[in-house]
Amino acid sequence: QSVLTQPPSVSAAPGQKVTISCSGSNSNIGYNYVSWYQHFPGTAPKLLIYDNNKRHSGIPDRFSGSKSGTSATLGITGLQTGDEADYYCGTWDTSLSAWVFGGGTKLIVL
Amino acid sequence: QVQLQESGPGLVKPSETLSLTCTVPDGSISRYYWSWIRQPPGKGLEWIGYMYYRGSTNYNPSLKSRVTISVDMSKNQFSLKLKSVTSADTAVYYCAGLVTSLKWFDPWGQGTLVTVSS
Numbered sequence: 001q002s003v004l005t006q007p008p009s010v011s012a013a014p015g016q017k018v019t020i021s022c023s024g025s026n027s028n029i030g031y032n033y034v035s036w037y038q039h040f041p042g043t044a045p046k047l048l049i050y051d052n053n054k055r056h057s058g059i060p061d062r063f064s065g066s067k068s069g070t071s072a073t074l075g076i077t078g079l080q081t082g083d084e085a086d087y088y089c090g091t092w093d094t095s096l097s098a099w100v101f102g103g104g105t106k107l108i109v110l
Numbered sequence: 111q112v113q114l115q116e117s118g119p120g121l122v123k124p125s126e127t128l129s130l131t132c133t134v135p136d137g138s139i140s141r142y143y144w145s146w147i148r149q150p151p152g153k154g155l156e157w158i159g160y161m162y163y164r165g166s167t168n169y170n171p172s173l174k175s176r177v178t179i180s181v182d183m184s185k186n187q188f189s190l191k192l193k194s195v196t197s198a199d200t201a202v203y204y205c206a207g208l209v210t211s212l213k214w215f216d217p218w219g220q221g222t223l224v225t226v227s228s
Contacts, residue, residue: 002154035214037155044114044218045155045204051213088155092212098170099145099157099208 003028004089004102011108016079020105022072022089028100032092034072036065039086039104048087049074076107084109114205114219122199122226128192132205132219136186139163142207144181144188145215150201160208161188195226 005023012018022034036049047056049065052072064075072089089102118130132144145160159169161179169177173192181188192199202223206215 033213037215039155042221044220045206045215046218047214047216050216056216090155090157090215096171097168099160099212101155101157104154 002103003093003096003100004091006087006089006102006105008103009106009108011110012079013110014079014081017075017077018079018107019076020074020087020089020107022074022102024070024072024091024100026070027095028070028091028093029067029072030070031094034065034067034089034091036063036072036074037088037090039088041086045088079109081109083107114207114217116203116205116219116222118222118224120223120225122195122224123228124196124226125194128190128195128199128224128226130190130203130205130222130224131187132189133185133187134207138207139181139183139186139188141210143168143210143212144179145206145208146179146190147204147206147215148199148201149204149221150198155204156201158190158192158203162210197226200224200226 033051037045039045052067053065062077086104093100115133122128143160146158161167176193178191202221204221205219
């Protein structure tokens with residue numbers, strides 16, 4: 001059971017928009033910055049978003065991040081088949097004194 | 111782009127110690143909190159712990175009693191030792207750099223599969 005809660009999967013058609021939610025608590029998302037990672041199985045996870053809403057170098061502006069209270073959201077517009085991957089949110093948990101990840105969300109581009 | 115490379119045995123027997131090494135580019139060892147993260151088959155990412163080159167460490171409370179992370183600056187490497195392994199420790203193990211503000215991981219290694227089996 002992950003400390004951060006993400007939906008197991010989301011799906012949308014090419015060209016559409018999708019959002020992936022990440023729910024936590026005051027000791028993690030509510031107090032610290034959130035980052036998002038894209039992971040294609042068998043490869044190195046890739047940093048997409050840091051500091052809640054800043055795109056990492058080279059990440060297209062189709063990807064966006066936001067945070068409100070104890071939840072964060074990753075948005076992807078103009079979906080492409082190449083975006084099919086697993087997406088993880090993560091942040092520091094001050095109470096646990098540990099880094100925590102969400103359980104991951106599989107994006108399916110129909 | 112900083113490139114990391116994990117290395118170590120792909121098969122470990124139950125009750126033995128899992129040992130992995132991550133090689134980092136020359137000159138980067140002092141720039142990050144060097145971390146290990148794992149992904150069991152069919153599951154999500156789990157942070158194992160980190161070490162800073164000056165010696166400070168922090169481990170996942172659920173693994174703390176079995177984990178040691180160390181850094182060898184002369185070799186530009188950091189290592190993971192996980193003792194008394196069971197099948198639950200079978201996973202792809204990634205090394206990664208955690209920025210010193212503790213706010214995100216980048217770079218990451220490609221990952222190495224470690225299977226615990228007799």
